Amino acid sequence: EVQLVESGGGLVQPGGSLRLSCVASGFTFSNYGMNWVRQAPGKGLEWVANIKYDGREKYYVASVKGRITISRDNAKNSLYLHMNSLRAEDTAVYYCARDRVPMSRSPFDYWGPGTLVTVSS
Amino acid sequence: DIQMTQSPSTLSASVGDRVTITCRASQSISGWLAWYQQKPGKAPKLLIYKASSLESGVPSRFSGSESGTEFTLTISSLQPDDFASYYCQQYNSYPETFGQGTKVEIK
Numbered sequence: 001e002v003q004l005v006e007s008g009g010g011l012v013q014p015g016g017s018l019r020l021s022c023v024a025s026g027f028t029f030s031n032y033g034m035n036w037v038r039q040a041p042g043k044g045l046e047w048v049a050n051i052k053y054d055g056r057e058k059y060y061v062a063s064v065k066g067r068i069t070i071s072r073d074n075a076k077n078s079l080y081l082h083m084n085s086l087r088a089e090d091t092a093v094y095y096c097a098r099d100r101v102p103m104s105r106s107p108f109d110y111w112g113p114g115t116l117v118t119v120s121s
Numbered sequence: 122d123i124q125m126t127q128s129p130s131t132l133s134a135s136v137g138d139r140v141t142i143t144c145r146a147s148q149s150i151s152g153w154l155a156w157y158q159q160k161p162g163k164a165p166k167l168l169i170y171k172a173s174s175l176e177s178g179v180p181s182r183f184s185g186s187e188s189g190t191e192f193t194l195t196i197s198s199l200q201p202d203d204f205a206s207y208y209c210q211q212y213n214s215y216p217e218t219f220g221q222g223t224k225v226e227i228k
Binding site for chain 1: 155212218220221
């Protein structure tokens with residue numbers, strides 16, 4: 001059974017940093033691209049970042065470029081989101097999600113339950 | 122960036138109704154469109170991919186169609202479990218973008 005479980009969320013002050021983790025199981029993690037998607041309270045979904053299966057290609061939404069970095073450790077079946085210079089508008093539930101098809105344009109077929117990040121003083 | 126315009130934002134319907142949600146892309150996305158269902162406090166669930174392909178395990182009352190840059194999600198006969206929010210997503214190019222969402226409420 002495919003499982004994704006996020007951790008690392010919490011309350012952080014504006015300008016602070018946080019690292020989110022997502023541990024994967026039930027599939028060959030190193031074969032799949034992975035994503036972070038966020039949802040602000042009461043709002044819609046926003047794709048944040050993608051990392052290809054081998055970590056060599058990464059893509060970001062413009063609003064996080066230069067502040068947020070996606071990475072992965074295939075030996076540990078883990079995905080990360082390193083967040084710096086956090087702003088109030090980064091407050092959201094952060095989901096990790098798997099590309100449905102390796103190495104191709106793909107929607108997201110498995111999602112974790114999410115971890116809440118709150119940026120507030 | 123490709124903008125996805127989804128409508129309506131809210132839809133009131135009864136069990137058994139046929140429901141249609143529309144998503145329009147600001148430019149061609151070559152059918153690289155997905156639909157998700159999300160219930161409160163839960164992660165989204167993939168329903169449809171490549172505009173009209175039904176994800177495994179999803180009931181056949183859900184269907185998707187495409188006409189140029191306009192995409193439609195249809196629920197043929199609304200069931201109690203279908204009251205939720207629905208989102209379209211284009212995955213033709215980065216940044217991938219979602220529609221604003223449609224909340225399907227009980228009439």
